[in-house]
Amino acid sequence: MTAGRGQGRTALAYLSPALLVLVALLGYPVYQLVVISFFDYGQEQVSGGAPLEFLGLGNYSALLGSAKFWSVLGQTVAFAAVCVLGTLVVGAALAVLATRVRPWARTCLFLAALGAWATPAVAGSTIWLFLFDANFGLVNTVLGLDGFSWTYGKWTAFGLVAAEVVWCSFPFVMITLYAGIRAIPAEVLEAAALDGASTRRAARSVVLPLLRPLLIVVTIQSIIWDFKVFTQVYVMTGGGGIAGRNLVLNVYAYQEAFAASEYGLGAAIGVVTTLILLAITVFYLRALRRSGEVL
């Protein structure tokens, strides 16, 4: 017991620098976010033109009571699901492809992927808009769809943004999984082959279980990224699409709260988003643990 206590202290001493940084950079802002979400905190209050008013859960009840919030939330979940699925499928397929092709082809693939990855979100979105421009876009010229507006319809606009999100986020999945596949010892695969396993069987029973920890990481990362997507939607649909039908949670929060200087309400949306993401992550990890996997 005493030894355990001593060890705990030593561990704490070693962890304290990291802990200090985390508390300062993460803990304090989160604390402020939660506090602000309990107040009517607008520009008047920030600059001292009006007194602070404590609302308690007022911002939350206003938020959860609004039908628009729920429809935007549903839209966000569906949009994020499509993006995550697309990113994982494209990323995994190309990672497998990269292990099968010759070095020069692999180099080309990686360079192209890194290009997409390195492009800033605003620049990428704008370039995609040029490509899909109704009158002058390359895509419409090639497809002979002159004058067709991709950003007008709700579903074409969402599809276009989802494609752009997949385009700029698949390289992370691809490179991570490629590294994971490469790290699988050749002996293991050889042994499976000697035991008579087909390629498909080896992939399912050997490669996939070995890759699972990596898959978990990239899935959670993708969920968090795609749930919080802002730039692509904001730039490509002009701030949420025609009549706001392409709004996702982050753009909605920006429009309702920050552009309108309702920081209290904005903080409440931030807290709710954080809780939802935490819930998704915890649920996903527990589901995995139940199926017998330990992270």
Add this chain to the structure above:
Amino acid sequence: MRKWLAGVAVVALAAGCAPVQSGPATSGTDETTGQLRVWLFDEVNRTAKEKVVQEAVAEFQGKHAGVTVDVQYIQVQSRAERFKAAFSDPGSAPDVAEFGNTDLAGYVAAGGFADLTADVAAWDEGKDLVPGVLDTAKVGGKVHGVPWYVGVRALYYRTDVFTELGVQPPSTLDEIAPLARRIRAAKPELLGISVGGKYVYGALPFVWANGGDIATKSGDKYTAAIDSPQAKAGIAKYAELLRDDICPPAQCAGNGGDASVENFRGGKAAMTIGGDFNRKSVDASAAAGKYGVVPLPGKDPGSVAPAFSGGNLLGVLSGTKRRTLAGDFVELLAGKRYQRKMYDAMGNLPTFTDVQRVVADADPFLKPFTTTLAAGTRFVPVTPSWAKIDAQAVLPTMLQEIATGGKDVDTAATSAADAMNAAFTS
């Protein structure tokens, strides 16, 4: 360990249970020397603006020994962030700033701009300011800025197309849709009239001309009136333009004012609603030399639809340490002489009755705009809630919902009114 953590939590809670607020933004000092900081908006043709401003700065520095004027040009798009930061931290704020009149109510509620009522009353040029324009600088009856220039919109049309088809510019608001439809039928490559689902200042004259309004005021509270029968009649008239046979929603629903004028500039539209401030860009476009401008007609022949009186003001920030100097600089730069120079350099419409008359007599192009101004202009509700309604895109959403067929006029106007009332009461 547990106790230690609990202790930290208690300290953290005690350290600040409330979010930060900066103190009241008045400094109480009035220095007569030092640096006067000025924020003006950046422009596409800034060199022209800069030249006039530098002239004013030189004159001001010549009159006030020991004073330097530092002018910074800020981006219109990021103005909200810049001003919010300036109000939250008076130390980094300018003494004098240019700002849009629709932002005024929010800025004043934030405690950002000083009361200039007494200054304007004591100023010999103050009495010549156009009363309707000066009203856009008032919050609760107090003047918080000097109108520097105004902008109003009128109907631009292509003279060559009209001559070819043998048609006349519309004489009533209700004539616009049939005329635009007829032009597009004859010339399918042209939009009958280029308008947009986000072009609120293009749509509001339709509402006002039909006797409607955005909101009505009783006491100091606003109530949305956008769902009144008159307002809905106006909205319906405007939404009728956003149809495939005039301005197809797929092309037009996402357009604001700039994009609407851009179609006209590109020679792709027979008409558009544009401002006096759009003239220079239209003169440098495919439509140059073959367009005319008339006031946007009202309900009855010969009448003018009330236009939105946009424009920019010069104000003094309440946190300034050089209140007198700042007020003097505003009166110099927003005064008659420099407004005239700004008109010559930028084409900005002056805010003084007499200066307006002089420039309009010299330049027939301005006639439709001064006629529109003289016929009476309208404004958006003067309340900080307007910034919220604007940021939440309440009116564009309403117009777009109707244009895309998502909602009919009644439903869309009702939900817009609900959203506005929620903002007015929050």
